Amino acid sequence: MTTKIEALELALKNALGEGAAITVALGEVTVVVKASDYLASMQKLRDDPALRFQELVDLCGVDYQSYGEGTWDGLRFAVVSHLLSIEHNWRVRVRVFCPDDDMPLVDSVTSVWRNANWFEREAFDLFGILFEGHGDLRRILTDYGFIGHPFRKDFPISGYVEMRYDPEQKRVIYQPVTIEPRENIPRVIREETYGMK
Structure with missing residues (x-):
């Protein structure tokens, strides 16, 4: 008798073939696909009758630059999606790595799930990941004059620029950050009876 996760793993292998790396850990299934196969794989995950992942629950960017305390030697940026099949009552995580660290780019899945629009805009805004074929890729959380990608x-930590209202010019202006970096030293309590009545 196969378990539900084993059935999902088998269905994923049949649908995606050898082009996807499937792992099971802690009761969760993760599929890693190549950037060149990403859009086609997502389409198969939605349309294959054995899978039917109709719902994109989440899509986010990940920066692996210092992952594993600096032991990571793979590609820097990835897009991670969480899919739900209501029909089969199972979930899967799909990860795709951007092949170029200097210009992270993968296909957009807005043609597969319309709600990917805002998720991809968020990944672009916070991580600088570009989505080929996205119809409206612009910032969504930071303002339009923001420099860089904060995640x-x-x-x-302090950013590159700050904005403030200038009463002389009667408008908001941008200027280089004027915050002086400081080091917080935690207060050490040396009383042996601290906290006792």
């Missing part, structure tokens, strides 16, 4: 591991 990248190499983005400075």
